[in-house]
Amino acid sequence: MVLTSATLLLAFVSLILRSVDHQVVTVGGSIAIDGPALFLQGALLLMSFIAILVMAERFGGVGGDAFTPMGASTPGSSQEVEAARAGYATSEVFPLTLLAVFGMMMFVAASDLITMFVALEVLSLPLYVMTGIARRRRLLSQEASLKYFLLGAFSSAFFLFGAALIYGFAGSVDLGVIAKVIAQGATPQDGLLVPGAVLLLIGLLFKVGAAPFHMWTPDAYQGAPTPVTGFMAACTKVAAFGAILRLTYVGLEGSRWDWRLGVAAIAILTMVVGAVLSVTQTDIKRLLAYSSIAHAGFILVGVLAFSREAVSGVMFYLVAYGFTTIAAFAIVAMVRQGASEAAQISQWAGLGRRHPVVAAVFGFLLLAFAGIPLTSGFAAKFAAFAPAIATGGTAGVIMVIVGVLASAVTAYVYVRLIVLMYFSAPADTGEDDEVVALMPSVSTTIAVTVGVLVTLVLGVWPTKVLEIAQSASQFLL
Amino acid sequence: MPLLTLMMAVPVLGAVVVAFLRGQAAKVAALATSLVVLVLGLIAWARFDAGASTQFQLAEVHSWIPQFGVSYALGVDGIALSLIVMSVILTPICLLAAWKDVPEDEGRRVSTYFALMLVLEAFMVGVFAATDVFLFYVFFEAMLIPVYFLIGMFGGARRQAAALKFLLFSLAGGLVMLVAVIGLYVYGPGGDKAFLMETLTGNVGGSTTAQRLMFLGFFIAFAVKAPMWPVHTWLPDAAAAARPATSVLLVGVLDKVGTFGMIRFCLQLFPEASTWATPVVIALAVISVIYGAILAIGSTDMMRLVAYTSISHFGFIVLGIFALTTVGGAGSTLYMVNHGFSTAGLFLLIGFLAARTGSQQMSTYGGWQRVTPILAGSFLVVGLSSLALPGLSSFVSEFLVIQGTFQTHRVAAVIATLGLVLAALYILLMYQKTMTGPKPEFAEGAAPRDLSVREKVVVVPIIASFVLLGFYPKPVLDVLNPAVERTLQIVGVTDPPPAVNATESAK
Numbered sequence: 001m002v003l004t005s006a007t008l009l010l011a012f013v014s015l016i017l018r019s020v021d022h023q024v025v026t027v028g029g030s031i032a033i034d035g036p037a038l039f040l041q042g043a044l045l046l047m048s049f050i051a052i053l054v055m056a057e058r059f060g061g062v063g064g065d066a067f068t069p070m071g072a073s074t075p076g077s078s079q080e081v082e083a084a085r086a087g088y089a090t091s092e093v094f095p096l097t098l099l100a101v102f103g104m105m106m107f108v109a110a111s112d113l114i115t116m117f118v119a120l121e122v123l124s125l126p127l128y129v130m131t132g133i134a135r136r137r138r139l140l141s142q143e144a145s146l147k148y149f150l151l152g153a154f155s156s157a158f159f160l161f162g163a164a165l166i167y168g169f170a171g172s173v174d175l176g177v178i179a180k181v182i183a184q185g186a187t188p189q190d191g192l193l194v195p196g197a198v199l200l201l202i203g204l205l206f207k208v209g210a211a212p213f214h215m216w217t218p219d220a221y222q223g224a225p226t227p228v229t230g231f232m233a234a235c236t237k238v239a240a241f242g243a244i245l246r247l248t249y250v251g252l253e254g255s256r257w258d259w260r261l262g263v264a265a266i267a268i269l270t271m272v273v274g275a276v277l278s279v280t281q282t283d284i285k286r287l288l289a290y291s292s293i294a295h296a297g298f299i300l301v302g303v304l305a306f307s308r309e310a311v312s313g314v315m316f317y318l319v320a321y322g323f324t325t326i327a328a329f330a331i332v333a334m335v336r337q338g339a340s341e342a343a344q345i346s347q348w349a350g351l352g353r354r355h356p357v358v359a360a361v362f363g364f365l366l367l368a369f370a371g372i373p374l375t376s377g378f379a380a381k382f383a384a385f386a387p388a389i390a391t392g393g394t395a396g397v398i399m400v401i402v403g404v405l406a407s408a409v410t411a412y413v414y415v416r417l418i419v420l421m422y423f424s425a426p427a428d429t430g431e432d433d434e435v436v437a438l439m440p441s442v443s444t445t446i447a448v449t450v451g452v453l454v455t456l457v458l459g460v461w462p463t464k465v466l467e468i469a470q471s472a473s474q475f476l477l
Numbered sequence: 478m479p480l481l482t483l484m485m486a487v488p489v490l491g492a493v494v495v496a497f498l499r500g501q502a503a504k505v506a507a508l509a510t511s512l513v514v515l516v517l518g519l520i521a522w523a524r525f526d527a528g529a530s531t532q533f534q535l536a537e538v539h540s541w542i543p544q545f546g547v548s549y550a551l552g553v554d555g556i557a558l559s560l561i562v563m564s565v566i567l568t569p570i571c572l573l574a575a576w577k578d579v580p581e582d583e584g585r586r587v588s589t590y591f592a593l594m595l596v597l598e599a600f601m602v603g604v605f606a607a608t609d610v611f612l613f614y615v616f617f618e619a620m621l622i623p624v625y626f627l628i629g630m631f632g633g634a635r636r637q638a639a640a641l642k643f644l645l646f647s648l649a650g651g652l653v654m655l656v657a658v659i660g661l662y663v664y665g666p667g668g669d670k671a672f673l674m675e676t677l678t679g680n681v682g683g684s685t686t687a688q689r690l691m692f693l694g695f696f697i698a699f700a701v702k703a704p705m706w707p708v709h710t711w712l713p714d715a716a717a718a719a720r721p722a723t724s725v726l727l728v729g730v731l732d733k734v735g736t737f738g739m740i741r742f743c744l745q746l747f748p749e750a751s752t753w754a755t756p757v758v759i760a761l762a763v764i765s766v767i768y769g770a771i772l773a774i775g776s777t778d779m780m781r782l783v784a785y786t787s788i789s790h791f792g793f794i795v796l797g798i799f800a801l802t803t804v805g806g807a808g809s810t811l812y813m814v815n816h817g818f819s820t821a822g823l824f825l826l827i828g829f830l831a832a833r834t835g836s837q838q839m840s841t842y843g844g845w846q847r848v849t850p851i852l853a854g855s856f857l858v859v860g861l862s863s864l865a866l867p868g869l870s871s872f873v874s875e876f877l878v879i880q881g882t883f884q885t886h887r888v889a890a891v892i893a894t895l896g897l898v899l900a901a902l903y904i905l906l907m908y909q910k911t912m913t914g915p916k917p918e919f920a921e922g923a924a925p926r927d928l929s930v931r932e933k934v935v936v937v938p939i940i941a942s943f944v945l946l947g948f949y950p951k952p953v954l955d956v957l958n959p960a961v962e963r964t965l966q967i968v969g970v971t972d973p974p975p976a977v978n979a980t981e982s983a984k
Binding site: 378386389390400419461462467 | 625
């Protein structure tokens with residue numbers, strides 16, 4: 001764990017020191033190290049750093065608390081006990097994470113479709129495995145892993161098919177060349193462009209969990225070990241939106257009038273589905289999953305504005321949302337009843353009385369999700385919505401209106417949770433079966449503190465980060 | 478000296494200190510903090526120059542988020558200053574009235590309660606003092622949180638539902654406003670200081686439709702806040718479930734943000750759209766006046782009754798604002814101040830009554846003037862002020878509103894006058910049912926006590942304000958009038974000459 005986090009920090013430092021001045025398109029034109037790529041890579045490194053800190057939580061046990069020492073063994077079987085005793089530490093999650101982070105960093109920088117596809121697979125495969133190795137509720141976890149894998153494979157296939165069609169259209173998979181061919185207009189294979197673009201977008205929209213490609217999200221979020229869920233929710237979103245930005249702004253920009261309204265409809269559907277279905281959830285992780293779907297919709301609203309402000313707004317949103325999410329899931333991992341996580345929302349009743357600090361921190365993060373001013377969520381919403389009104393046309397305005405209405409709905413959900421934590425009496429359980437928040441180790445404490453601080457600072461004083469995002473919002477190609 | 482910032486920093490720091498204290502010490506510290514803020518408020522009042530040529534005085538402008546064009550900009554005109562001073566006077570009164578709301582043995586809850594009130598005070602100053610639209614929005618939304626917890630944690634039986642309803646209504650309204658705020662950035666001049674009132678006034682571009690839509694965005698948020706019919710339903714629930722002191726701050730101060738916002742933002746930023754919307758707004762205001770009054774007459778819960786009277790009174794205020802005459806405007810702004818005090822009086826006295834029996838229902842009472850004569854007397858005076866008895870403050874403002882409205886909208890003014898008659902009904906009926914009648918029987922030693930010294934200290938300044946503003950409203954009007962005139966100048970309307978013939982007045 002030390003090694004992993006050190007790696008990530010070192011990578012971040014070298015990113016800051018070296019790469020900022022070395023913006024090039026490299027590796028035979030397949031990797032573009034430009035402003036958005038660097039910004040998102042930096043964000044990914046920092047987020048995965050605190051995500052690693054959360055994964056390392058042991059709660060006084062021997063190995064990582066959230067992970068099983070042996071994924072294939074039956075929970076509680078002698079086999080598992082043996083595995084634990086033999087010291088099969090639960091450390092495979094760390095290299096898997098690093099592998100995924102590598103894929104994500106490549107994903108946001110990939111400037112041709114093949115590299116993008118490879119990066120997509122590199123980031124997805126470790127995630128499928130990580131989803132399946134929860135220590136508790138193993139079946140749920142493995143089921144989630146399988147679903148995620150199957151649907152993920154479908155979406156990869158869509159993406160690949162789209163890439164093939166685009167290759168047929170442009171004669172190249174390089175985003176720059178594709179853009180040129182689109183700009184030239186009439187080619188014999190014009191008919192391939194729109195289906196290709198649509199299939200590519202479907203592949204990527206699947207990754208961000210946009211409706212109607214969101215079906216995997218609640219299951220995967222619920223089944224995965226909670227720290228992994230946090231990592232997935234934050235970092236996958238950053239990576240996938242990074243790729244969407246690059247694909248739509250660099251590659252397909254010229255043809256955007258053909259598919260823009262379709263994606264706008266998807267954005268609206270995503271916001272509505274995410275907001276409305278989050279109301280009916282009774283499982284806290286599923287609730288946060290639907291909330292992440294709604295957030296994906298809000299970010300799409302920003303993406304569709306097609307301006308430099310939109311790029312920086314989207315990137316700012318991703319950073320703000322990512323840190324808040326990781327911290328929120330870290331807290332979900334802390335709240336326990338008996339030996340397992342208090343997944344049912346009703347179990348959270350009265351937490352504010354027993355653990356005022358934990359509840360207050362979680363409440364604050366929820367307010368950030370809801371987009372209350374003075375939290376990062378509000379600044380982020382503003383950053384994403386303002387360009388949509390400015391340059392998004394009528395569709396942009398409509399999307400923003402749907403967006404704020406959806407925000408109001410999700411706010412109800414978050415507030416209901418706060419009500420439960422603060423205003424309701426805890427369920428009457430026995431003395432030893434109380435819902436408690438476990439005492440976190442130093443690493444989790446650091447992670448949550450960082451998450452909360454970022455949420456607060458980006459809300460009260462977002463100037464610096466916005467500045468960086470703005471200066472990094474120019475694509476090279 | 479950044480006086481306005483100081484008026485926000487002091488209560489916030491005070492709240493932090495109070496949060497760490499327990500029991501009696503927390504209360505005393507909270508009261509002391511609010512008194513310091515009161516002194517600062519009076520200094521601000523003394524420094525304010527009513528005849529100054531700039532719109533905002535005591536101004537502070539610092540760049541905050543230049544990328545969004547947001548500045549940390551504070552400043553007051555006469556209207557904002559009057560409302561701020563009203564808030565900082567009401568806060569210590571409310572703290573004193575809330576002295577025994579939470580039993581001291583509940584330790585942390587006591588300090589939480591008082592700390593939240595102080596945080597709310599800071600936001601109240603901020604929301605009236607903000608001269609940057611974005612900053613205003615931040616305060617506007619952020620102040621929901623302390624109120625939400627004040628209602629939800631400390632209120633009465635149906636507190637959770639009421640708190641949630643309050644929050645959702647306000648949040649939904651606020652988010653609609655957010656779209657309009659973003660619109661201002663897009664259609665305004667933009668740049669580093671895009672959201673400053675100075676930058677925006679007279680410079681909001683965009684098509685007529687865009688302006689009207691933005692106007693609606695702001696207006697809907699303020700109509701929810703004020704509250705006007707038909708988006709008023711959260712208020713009676715919230716006021717009935719909250720502690721009396723919370724209700725005072727909620728209805729007396731927070732709701733003023735709605736009417737204040739109409740003057741500051743709707744009229745000043747969207748003059749054309751304001752005149753366009755006037756007929757509908759006037760109609761809604763008149764409905765609010767009558768509807769609120771009728772529901773007040775039908776109420777049995779006294780807190781709900783006062784909440785409904787407020788809806789009626791807010792109807793008057795909005796009427797005066799959108800009459801677009803200097804007299805109406807002056808009446809409305811003065812009404813905002815007066816209404817703060819008279820509602821405070823009603824809520825707090827009902828709170829004192831409820832503290833004696835635990836019931837807000839009128840049927841619990843009857844004949845109390847024989848048992849608690851001072852309480853009954855104060856109740857009558859406060860009630861009379863609320864029904865606008867000449868000589869007490871509300872009369873002046875209500876008269877000005879109706880006079881101002883009559884100049885431009887005769888029918889509306891005449892119908893609204895009915896509200897005055899209904900006001901006499903609901904107040905006097907309430908007094909009759911609770912205070913007059915045969916002396917009630919109490920078990921030996923269980924007879925309620927009359928007002929205690931603490932409660933008298935609470936009531937005296939409120940009644941003093943009625944008499945003062947009722948007989949001599951000039952100092953306040955002098956401060957308010959220039960601000961009202963400036964706003965109407967921006968809207969571009971002039972008062973019709975006093976002797977108009979029927980066809981001209983129809984314009």
